[in-house]
Amino acid sequence: MSKGASITRIRGMNDLLPQDTCVWQRVEAAAREVFLRYAYQEIRTPIMERTELFARGIGETTDIVEKEMYTFDDRDGTSLTLRPEGTAGVARAYIENGLHVSDPRARLWYAGPMFRHENVQAGRFRQFHQIGAEAFGMDHPAVDAEMCAMLLDLFASLGLKNLELQINSLGDAEDRRNYRSVLVSYFSGQENRLCENCQRRLKTNPLRVLDCKVEGCSAIARGAPHTFDHLGEQARAHFEGLRECLDAMGIRENAGEVPVPGTFRINPRIVRGLDYYVRTAFEVTAFTGVGSQNAVAGGGRYDQLIAQLGGHPTPAIGFAIGEDRLVSVLNSEQTMEFPGPDFFVVAFGAAGGAGALRLVSELRSAGFDVDLDHRFGSPKSQFKQANKSGAPFAIILGDGELQSGMAAIKPLMTLEKLQAGGVDTELVSRLLDRSKEQPEPFLATENLDGAGVPLLLDPSGQFSVGRDWLIRFCSRLFAG
RNA sequence: GUGGGUGUAGCUCAGUUGGUUAGAGCACCAGGUUGUGACCCUGGGGGCCGUGGGUUCAAGUCCCAUCACUCACCCCA
Structure with a gap:
C-alpha cells in the first residue's frame, strides 16, 4: 500500500475481474450466436447522446429522465447525457442513417454499458450492462413472437432454468389512457386502504398499483378491472396473433404454479416503465440469484417512437437484457471453470x-x-x-x-x-x-x-x- | 430522496469488564519432503484496526462526527 489515500472506483461502477469476464464472455457469445440465428445484426452507437434524445424518447416525466441521468455540458455548452438505455440511440441511428431507405425492415442488436444515477443495491448499479435487440418496420405479431423466442433460446443455450417469460398487452395509446382512468376510478373508491406508495402511484402511474407487493394492495388489485377487457379491437387482434405465433413455434403457455423453462406466462400485471411502450409488453423474471431486483429482461412494442423522434412512422419492438443480473443468475445456478491454456x-x-x-x-x-x-x-x-x-x-x-x-x-x-x-x-x-x-x-x-x-x-x-x-x-x- | 446493517492482512473473520510488540484460516513467497506441481513440515512478507476528533495514565475496544461499503424502499435491466 502506498502512503497517499488510495483511489477507489466510483460508486455503482464495478470492476469485472478475469474470473468474472469469462462468464460475461460466455453470455455475450451465446447472445451473438442466438441473434445471428434470428438474422439480427449488430449495431454500435455512441455511449453519449444529446440530452434531448432521451428527454423526447424515454419520456420527460419518467424517473430516468427526471432524476437518474448523468447529464453534463460539453465544452460548447451542448447538453450531453450518458445513455441510460439503448433503444433511443439505436432508434436515432436508424433514422439518421436512413436505414429505412434500402429496407424499412431492420433487425438490430447491441450490447454495452448504460448509466443511471440511482442508489445501488443488489442487481442495481450506476453503470450496468444491457444486451438488447430492436426490430423496426414490422407490425406483425410474428415479430413479437420471435423476440420472445429469441429470449427463450438464449436462456436455454445458457442452460438457465430459474427464469420465466411473462407477457402482457398494454393496448394502443388510446386503450392505455382509457384503462388508466378505469383503474383510477376503481382504486379511488378504496384509496385509504392502499399503502402510502400506492396512493401516490394512483396519481403518477396507476398501473403500478397492480404490481404492488404490499399485502393489502395486492388484495385490492386482484379485484381490479382486467387489461384485456379494455383492449381496443386492433390491440386485441395483435395479442391473439402473438399467441398464435408463439404456439406455432411450439412455445406453450404455462398457467401452472411452477415455472417451466421454455414456456411463457400471461401476466396482466406486467407494466413497462418507459412511456413509449404500446401493445405487447414482456418481462423475464428470475427466481434466484438476484436480490429483490428480479427483472432480468424487459421489452415491448414502441410503434410511435420513431415518428416521435422525427422519423417516418415506423412500427418497432425491442427488449433489453440486464447482463449483470443475467450473469448473477447464471453464477447462482452453475459454476464455471476458468479455461486454462493447452x-x-x-x-x-x-x-x-x-x-x-x-x-x-x-x-x-x-x-x-x-x-x-x-x-x-x-x-x-x-x-x-x-x-x-x-x-x-x-x-x-x-x-x-x-x-x-x-x-x-x-x-x-x-x-x-x-x-x-x-x-x-x-x-x-x-x-x-x-x-x-x-x-x-x-x-x-x-x-x-x-x-x-x-x-x-x-x-x-x-x-x-x-x-x-x-x-x-x-x-x-x-x-x- | 428515505430507512436498516457493516467497517481489523489480498479474502473470510477472532480480538475478554479498555491493559505488553493486534491474531487465526485461506491466499502469496522461500526452504524441507516428494516420483520435478498437488498432501505434509518449517520459515517469511503483508495492518494508520475506514477517517477525524473526544474521554482516559492507557482506546481495535467507550463517546461524537464523518466517509465508505452493503441490503431494502421508490423505480427499473
Missing part, C-alpha cells in the same frame, strides 16, 4: 529464457494456447504456476531434455479431468502411469512410447521443435 512450458537451466520462448512460439504458431512463467524460477515454483494455470499438460525443458533431444510432456490432471476436458484419453492413459485411480506424475522421457516432444538441435546448439510431429501429436491429444 500447455504450460516449464523451462529451467540452459533452456530458460530464449530457449523456452522458441518452443512456446512454435506451439503458439501451431495454434495452441500456451503459457509459461517468465521469471524462470525454480522448477517447483514453475510447476506451481503450471498447476494453477489450469493447463492439462506441462511441457518440460531442462538440461536433461536438451541433451536427450526430447522435451517431456507431463499431464497435470487426473485422467477423469482430462476426459472431461475432451482429451483423447486412450493416448493419455498410455502416457499416464499404471494406476488409474491415482494417476501419478510421470516423465514422458522415462516412458517415451513416442510421446516426448522431439527437439532438433541446430548447429549453434539451439533447439527447435519437431513441428510437424508436434501438431500431429497435439491434434490427437485434443481430438474433437
